[in-house]
Amino acid sequence: MQDIPDETGEIIGIGRNGGILGERKLVRYAGVNPANGNLLYLDIDGNATESPDFDRDAVWTETNNVPEFLGSFGFDLDYKNFFLTTQFNYEVGITRFDFDYSNAIDRDDIGVFNLSQDLLRAWTPDNRITDIPSLDATNLGVIGGGASDRFIKNSDYLRLRFLQLGYNVPQKAIENSGIRSIRIFGNAENLFTWTEFRGFDPSARAGSRSYPTARIMSIGLEIGF
Structure with a gap:
């Protein structure tokens, strides 16, 4: 050293x-x-x-302001024709000026x-x-x-970074239509953040009066031929 x-x-x-x-x-x-x-x-x-x-x-x-650990994890679930996908991000062992x-x-x-x-x-x-x-x-x-x-505060956090919930239309419903598959889904980004930090965003690297990470909702339709 x-x-x-x-x-x-x-x-x-x-x-x-x-x-x-x-x-x-x-x-x-x-x-x-x-x-x-x-x-x-x-x-x-x-x-x-x-x-x-x-x-x-x-x-x-x-x-x-460097975390001891950071990373992400998620899981996929399927039940009948429904599906769920998630991604969580986290940082542990970090403090920031609030x-x-x-x-x-x-x-x-x-x-x-x-x-x-x-x-x-x-x-x-x-x-x-x-x-x-x-x-x-x-x-x-x-x-x-x-x-x-x-104003040096614990800024550990766990964030639901991405969530997708959707439905696969059954094949029976689209047979003989020329369509191979139909997926209907909704996406949510940055839906929830669990933290003790009082500021707008515990993951923000910028300084005073920075905008928080945006929460985004969207819906989609995917058709395969």
Whole structure:
């Protein structure tokens, strides 16, 4: 293994000696301060602070945006003249920065975009135990959104990528017609996705406000002569 050619043994965006490729170095997010609604972070020693310094307090998180496993599987079923075909895709052991959710709870977008109802849980003097900081928090800009792990989320998913359900018209119904076969079918693409990820699409490689993978429905008729 070739060491990283840097006197510190690490390059942000690449990783560190002995670490995983593309490992993130971030300030650890610790939640909302119930006393005042500000954001809490952990310093390099694990102590809570409202004013972290990235250069001093960021740590290697042993996470990147590469899945440990990915693949697909499916099955075919036939019953009498009906048939069913499926394909599932999955990724396991992956985290992503949830741009969509971070935008959906951005106080600066109030009145500009549709936002998450989670903002209704924002800290107030009467609602001190919450995961959403005060809309008047004084340290929202202390650490940039991409410099902490606040929005680094598990994005494992299982997706029903393709489903086809169809019917083969019986030969008796088309005998002496000059037609060899008739198949009627419906297709569904990206029908369901099971995930804990809050953003639009756990498989999206793009960044902020990216469109989710489209759900497509179609029907077909196949006639063989």
